[in-house]
Amino acid sequence: MKPLKLTMHHFGPFTDETIDFTKLDKELFLITGATGSGKTTIFDGLCYALYGEASNTHRQSREMKSQFGDPFDMMWVDFTFGLRDRVYRVKRIPEQERKKERGEGTAKQKHEAELYDCTDGGEVLLSSSVAGVGEKVVDIMGINANQFRQIVMLPQGEFSKLLKAKEEERIELLKSIFRMELYNTLKEKVSTALKDIRKKREALKIELDTEAGHIRCGECGELAAVLANNSHTTDYVLALMHKEIEADYTEIKTLEKSENQTAAVLEGLRITLAAGEQLNSQFEQLDKQKEKRLGLEAQKIEMTQKEERLSLSKKIKTIKPYKESWQHQKSKLEQAKKALEETKNRRDKILTDLKKSEAEYHRVMAPEYDREIETLSHKLETQKRLAEGLGAYTLKSQALAKAQISRADLEKKAERKELDEAALKKLGQDQTAVERDLLTLDKTLQSTGFAIQTLEGRQEKAEEALEIYQDIEGWQKEIVGLRAEWKILQTKIKDRQDEYEQLLAKQRTQAAAGLAKTLTDKTPCPVCGSLHHPQKAILKTDEAVSEDVLKALSKSLKTLEETSAKTKERGKYLSESIEKSRKDFKRRLEGAITTAQDTAEIDSVALKALDQQIEEEIEILQTKAKNTDKQLKAKTKEKTSIAKVMAELEKQLEAYGNLSEPLKALREEESMLRGQTLQMRETLETLIAAVGFGEGLDKADWLLKKINSFNTNTAALIQEKKGYKNNTQSQYQKLKQTGAEVGADFKNETDSLTKAEKEAETLGSQFQEVLKAAGLTEESIKAFSLQAGETEESLEAGIEAYRFDLKSTIQRIDELSHGLKDKKPSDLAAYREQAQQHSQTIEAIQKRVTLLNEKIGQNQKQIKKIQALLEALEAVEQLQGIYTHLDQTIKGTLAGRPKISFERYILSAYLQDILESANIFLEKMSSGRYRLEVMGNFSQTGNRGLEIEVVDAYTGQRRSANTLSGGETFMAALSMALGLSDIVQSYAGGISLDTIFIDEGFATLDPEALDNAINCLSAIKNDGRTVGIISHVEELKDRIDTKILVKKTEAGSHIQIFE
Amino acid sequence: MRILHTSDWHIGRTLNEKSLIEDQKVMIDNLLRWIEENRPDALVVAGDVYDRSVPSREALAVVDDFLSAVVLEMKIPVFFIGGNHDGRERLAVNGGILNRQGLHIVGNYAPGLEPVILQDQWGEVCFWSLPFIKPVEYRSLTAAEKSPSYDLMYREMIAEITGRMDASKRNVLMSHGLILGGALDSDTIDDSVRPIEIGGIEYACAEDFEAFDYVALGHLHRPQKVLWDKVRYAGSLLKYSFSEHNQKKSVTLVELGQKGDLSHEQIWFKPLRDLRVIKGKMEDLTTLTAYEAPGREDYLKVVLEDEERLITPMDKLRKVYPNVLEMEYAKREKTEAQKNSSRIKERIKEPLGLFEDFYAFACGKAIPEDEKEVIAELFQEITEVQE
Secondary structure, three states: OEEEEEEEEEEOOEEEEEEEHHHOOOOEEEEEEOOOOOHHHHHHHHHHHHHOOOOOOOOOHHHHEOOOOOOOOOOEEEEEEEEOOEEEEEEEEOOEEEEOOOOOOEEEEOOEEEEEEOOOOOOEEEEOOHHHHHHHHHHHHOOOHHHHHHHOEEOOOOOOHHHHOOHHHHHHHHHHHOOOHHHHHHHHHHHHHHHHHHHHHHHHHHHHHHHHHOOOOOOOOHHHHHHHHOOOOHHHHHHHHHHHHHHHHHHHHHHHHHHHHHHHHHHHHHHHHHHHHHHHHHHHHHHHHHHHHHHHHHOHHHHHHHHHHHHHHHHHHHHHHHHHHHHHHHHHHHHHHHHHHHHHHHHHHHHHHHHHHHHHHHHHHOHHHHHHHHHHHHHHHHHHHHHHHHHHHHHHHHHHHHHHHHHHHHHHHHHHHHHHHHHHHHHHHHHHHHHHHHHHHHHHHHHHHHHHHHHHHHHHHHHHHHHHHHHHHHHHHHHHHHHHHHHHHHHHHHHHHHHHHHHHHHHHHHHHHHHHHHOOOOOOOOOOOOOOOOOOOOOOHHHOOOHHHHHHHHHHHHHHHHHHHHHHHHHHHHHHHHHHHHHHHHHHHHHHOOOOOOHHHOOHHHHHHHHHHHHHHHHHHHHHHHHHHHHHHHHHHHHHHHHHHHHHHHHHHHHHOOOHHHHHHHHHHHHHHHHHHHHHHHHHHHHHHHHOOOOOHHHHHHHHHHHHHHHHHHHHHHHHHHHHHHHHHHHHHHHHHHHHHHHHHHHHHHHHHHHHHHHHHHHHHHHHHHHHHHOOOHHHHHHOOOOOOOOHHHHHHHHHHHHHHHHHHHHHHHHHHHHOOOOOOOOOHHHHHHHHHHHHHHHHHHHHHHHHHHHHHHHHHHHHHHHHHHHHHHHHHHHHHHHHHHHHHHHOOOOOOOOOOHHHHHHHHHHHHHHHHHHHHHHHHOOOOEEEEEOOOOOOOOOOOOOEEEEEOOOOEEEEHHHOOHHHHHHHHHHHHHHHHHHHHHHOOOOOOOEEEEEOOHHHOOHHHHHHHHHHHHHHHHOOOEEEEEOOOHHHHHHOOOEEEEEEEOOEEEEEEEO | OEEEEEOOOOEOOEEOOEEOHHHHHHHHHHHHHHHHHHOOOEEEEOOOOEOOOOOOHHHHHHHHHHHHHHHHHOOOOEEEEOOOOOOHHHHOOOHHHHHHHOEEEEOOOOOOOOOEEEEEOOEEEEEEEEOOOOHHHHHHHHOOOOOOOHHHHHHHHHHHHHOOOOOOOEEEEEEEOOEEOOOOOOOOOOOOOOOOOOOOOOOEEHHHHHHOOEEEEEOOOOOEEEOEEEEEEOOOOOOOOHHHOOOOOOEEEEEEOOOOOEEEEEEOOOOOOOEEEEEEOHHHHOOHHHHHOOOOOOEEEEEEOOOOOOOOHHHHHHHHOOOEEEEEEOOOOOOHHHHHHHHHHHHHHOHHHHHHHHHHHHHOOOOOHHHHHHHHHHHHHHHHHHO
16 A cells, blocks of 8 residues: 555644655655644544544544634545555545534534545546445455554554553454454354353253152152152162062052952852842833733723714715815806906996097097198298298308408508508618718718828928928038037147147257267267267257157147048038938928928928928818718618618518408408398398297397297197197097907806806705715814814824734733743842942052053153163263363363463464564664564463563573563564564465554664664665654654654644655 | 356455456456357356355456356356355346346255256257255255265255156256265365365265266366266366466366267466466575566465565565565474474464364373364364355
8 A cells, every 4th residue: 555645634633734645755754743743643644544443543533623723614534545556545524513504503424435446547436335435445455454553554652562462462463464263263162062061961960850850659668768868879769760660560460360359259249130130120021011001991982082083084075075166166156257247347438438539539630630730830930941041140140240350450451551661662762862871971081081191191291391301400500510610620730730840840959969969979970970070969958859749749630630530521421411301301392282382481480380280181181081980870870770670661561462352352252241141131031020029130149049949849739739639549449449349258258157157056966965975964064173283194093003002011911920920029239239349349459550550661761761861961971071171272271281272372373473574673673682582481381372572682581572671662563563564465465565654663762773773664665665654753854854744833733745 | 069168267256365356357258259259059157156155246247247248149048056155045036037038047956946958959958957055954955854974965966856857868967066086185175165174075976977968067176077078077267276376277168969979178268367386585586587587477476495584575576576475485494483383374274283283282192083073073164154
């Protein structure tokens, strides 16, 4: 994990600070600043961003909120880091109070986290839930927060835990780094299994006791005593039980013998008893039969009566059919009479109805009735026609009204069109006028422009002329000055020349004198060679001419002459210039003036006046041009608006289209409709008068409604009349026919009545004859009846049964009396008592035997159960032994053996590995003085396998790591952290630990140790690991160039990077 | 009928905390390309498609993309069975729907399961699924009193299938489990299959498989035949542990002709990175020439032969070999403590042996048989749960 960028917002002392780690080009950097400035907070920020936990377990994320700025500004951390070849960004908002988004007050901000993959520049969201980010971070980092604090970010005072913490804590730390689940599970499994086994053993014992409680034994005897006192082993109890069972079997045998004997006696008694009981019952039978016979004889009279009733009943039965057919015939006759009467009444009624119907029939068949119907039909027809007419008329009237409105609309439209056309024409004229004006104005503008241009040309020329004029004037003045100067110069030159001549003469004399002075006779003159010097020149002191003066004079003269020549030259040049400029001036002037003025007369005043005049003229013309332009613009605008209005009008006119054609058509349609309405009106009025409702055509709607209701009524009336006629006709015909039919019926019925009367008479006499033959009368038949519940069959059966019963009873009495001759009933009570006693004895024996068998059975079952339980118990106890031993072994609690658990045994190997890697660092840092080793002597009291010892090479002593001084502890702990990171990576190469941060501790080092530590860290750095150190140790500030400086101010701390 | 037999994809696996998903994606792509070009009639993946019972989204996506292409676009029927690493209930979710699309997933073993039948010019081919199952699960399924041995369980399950199958047709069995030809040879088993060695490994004998025309097995990571040519392990997709560094991974193409006709062929794909073990001194391993050596980015286990330990050896190695996943020093114990420690580390993946050592150390004598049995059983239970 390489940090790239960390932003902390309202986090700790920082209100909004960003550290760009990529700016730290060195792999080793220092975070420094005053105490309390927030150095460690940077670590917290990193650690919190990654894991949602601070770098130190004592710091709570809630407490990290900045004290500076608005207390409700959101606190968050944003951290970008590289991992292997990828780049990730994580942002976390801790849980905190924040302002409500709406309204007053505060709300709770939940913990939020987001993780992105930014490898390819963009951001790919990997997770946005706290749990998801947590998982993903551990996944990509390969280590969790705890491991991070042990290996990557070594927090103040905490990373020495691995070295100095209590053993338990060290175990926890090692376990958090190396996977020990399998072995922990084993420990727990053994422990749990042992507990289960113990429980099982207890349960078995309880069960054994329970089963012992179910043993059955006699009230006294050894078994009972042993069980009561629970005093002997289970095996002894089992032996006693076997004995008890043996005794019980013996008793059963004795009992069975006695039972057999008693049973034999009982058998004999039973035979005797059976014989006596049979005799006694025969005597009882005889008495019963005799009693029965007496009863039967008492019923004899009743039986005779029954026989008589039976014979009478049979006789009556033979006569009954005769009487029934006679009575039947009589009732038939009655019915026939009644029917005849009804037919007669019907016939009479029909005759009356027929008479009435005939009169009505004649009325409807008369011609007057048909005429009535015809009149009504005619009326209906008229009304219908009127209704149709009225309907058509209403439609026509509406069409007419509509046509009128359309025509009026169109006429109005045509008027508008005319107006628009006129307006368009007027606008056309306006447009032409405006265009004309525009042309004029344009021309004016052009000419004015032209005039201004001309004037401006003139003005320019006049100004130029003035300029030239002024130049000439200046030059002329200069020439006058030059001439005077030149004159003076000439005088001066002359004077000087004279003066020079004089001085030159003097000098010549002097030179001679000088020469002469050196001349001696007979010495040749250097000039002439004469050896004779008669007249030697004599030097006069006042006349002595200095060579310098002469030279100065000559120079002055030369200067004067040069000046004079220059003056002359200048004058000449000016004259020439004037001459040239005069020509120019004249040319300009000719361009400037308009009138034929003499150019020579013009001077500068005149020129200025001219310029002024031209300027005024230009101004006038410009004003004019401006006005013209304004007018032009106004006109143009006018033209545009006219064009617009015209376009609109044209569009409008086009929209009107051709109006005259449709108007003509509409007018024709209207007049046609009017004609039609009038015609209809006449017809209709005639019809209305004919119908006579009293109202005119102007109330057409009312009429229509009225007619419609009348029509319905009239039609119904006609229908009714026609129907009535038909009905009457058919009814009359029907009545006529029915009358004929009823007449025929009456005649038939009268005939059959006569016949029935004759039949009844015959049957009556037949019945009387039969009655007489049987010796009965109608009264005696009526009086006889069978008793309730009696039938002929039941009577017959009763009589039969009685006869049989009586006969068999007498027979049975004879048989019994014969058999019991000379015999007497016997007394059995004594035998019975004896038999009962014997039975009871047998029962008692059997009960006892059953009881004993049950007891034996149960005890045998119990023996089996107890034996099984004993076996199970033995097995469990054996298992308990194994598990107890294993449990103690795994936990390291075996007596007299090293107190080292399985877990510690394994962890000690890891620890050994870590220490070996750590020693490379520690030896370097302590200049070869210290090494760390796992305490090897396991039998030493208190050594539980994970004790760390320091071996001091200087003294050769081994001592506990706890005795190390502050500085030594720091070195050892740092070495262990580095060693640990080496080991973790070599076990799990997927984890990349390329960064280490160390928070403080350096203050405890002496200069040499500090040197060594820094060298050590530099070596690591060279292998590509980033090393960050938090410290305020001065020497470090000097030794490490790359620094992150945390500055404390009143408004929070700020971060600065130095390279 | 041409059947492509593969197994043990372990999608989502990590090796020493390094995710192998990138390598797996490349392999799955290779496989997909081959299928696209060669169009086999069916694809069999004999278990352990995923590495975890709850696979990550990324792992699911890799398999999903592959299946969409093969099943939906190419219309090639695919068979999945549950392996010991798969969440077997989860795997078969929506199985009914998928079935209709031609993706046949059987997560858990169910007696009486009907075969899936495919057709070719020689008639029908029946595909029988026999996913991974533990004897304890089998016991609860059959309501037997005691868990059977692994071998017996397999014999029963095979008998259940052979009892109702039509031997005149061609029958293909797909299964995930430890099936061996003879006695157990510990070299057969590699670390991926059995991360932790337990006392007695349970396995089934392949004898009863003779009734089938082809048996597509999964579980062992080395491609191999078992007893006959027609009973084969396809082997894993990639080398998944350093103990597999010498194995050549492949997929198996099987061609079924008329009943009794069978030929097979191994197909190799080039992985993104190889997995190797290298040895040597740090100095020699990280000379300048090492940068040019091929396979520098392979997954490596480095055995350092330096006499002394080095500072930050992993940082040093990673500069040359970015994907070093494991490092150890060649044996160089000097002190008693070092000897002990290296012995413990050596046996860390062999818990029973480690425990034996510990027992001897703690009790001063060798572990008696009865105690050893108990510990072996407990380790077995624990690893079964952990798998």
